[in-house]
Amino acid sequence: xxxxxxxxxxxxxxxxxxxxxxxxxxxxxxxxxxxxxxxxxxxxxxxxxxxxxxxxxxxxxxxxxxxxxxxxxxxxxxxxxxxxxxxxxxxxxxxxxxxxxxxxxxxxxxxxxxxxxxxxxxxxxxxxxxxxxxxxxxxxxxxxxxxxxxxxxxxxxxxxxxxxxxxxxxxxxxxxxxxxxxxxxxxxxxxxx
Numbered sequence: 001x002x003x004x005x006x007x008x009x010x011x012x013x014x015x016x017x018x019x020x021x022x023x024x025x026x027x028x029x030x031x032x033x034x035x036x037x038x039x040x041x042x043x044x045x046x047x048x049x050x051x052x053x054x055x056x057x058x059x060x061x062x063x064x065x066x067x068x069x070x071x072x073x074x075x076x077x078x079x080x081x082x083x084x085x086x087x088x089x090x091x092x093x094x095x096x097x098x099x100x101x102x103x104x105x106x107x108x109x110x111x112x113x114x115x116x117x118x119x120x121x122x123x124x125x126x127x128x129x130x131x132x133x134x135x136x137x138x139x140x141x142x143x144x145x146x147x148x149x150x151x152x153x154x155x156x157x158x159x160x161x162x163x164x165x166x167x168x169x170x171x172x173x174x175x176x177x178x179x180x181x182x183x184x185x186x187x188x189x190x191x192x193x
Contacts, residue, residue: 006156006161031106041059059114111176114176132160142174
């Protein structure tokens with residue numbers, strides 16, 4: 001195993017590896033410099049096909065990530081992550097062409113905030129084929145929990161995770177009551193032809 005890889009069970013279909021921590025610092029600075037452009041995080045209700053702000057389910061500040069210089073660096077990290085995922089799960093190479101189909105989100109959670117509700121990416125986003133998430137800071141008592149894989153992945157600065165968007169990977173945030181949390185998250189989807 002490569003020293004940059006994060007060890008996860010093969011059958012989990014979750015892959016992780018570490019990227020340069022200085023890139024994470026740049027993303028946090030970008031968020032702080034643009035905090036005035038954030039919105040309250042929304043929760044998507046599958047029963048009503050709507051997006052709502054419901055802080056009992058998700059409490060965050062979200063910023064659409066559109067910094068061109070940082071995006072070039074992000075693209076390199078994502079391409080490496082995709083190649084690593086395809087090396088581990090070779091069948092992904094045979095799928096239709098996919099790419100980033102929507103802008104990533106920088107998300108900020110104060111102490112006690114989080115995405116507390118079990119969820120997956122499928123109900124509203126039929127074109128999503130992969131989820132990715134980058135932890136931007138270390139949080140000893142925070143991270144992400146995957147329901148059916150029975151995994152709790154700790155928030156480690158620079159850890160970039162990828163997983164399928166379906167109900168099989170229902171997940172939620174592990175809420176920290178001691179530290180604030182920063183992540184960058186996004187989705188890959190099939191190119192329309």
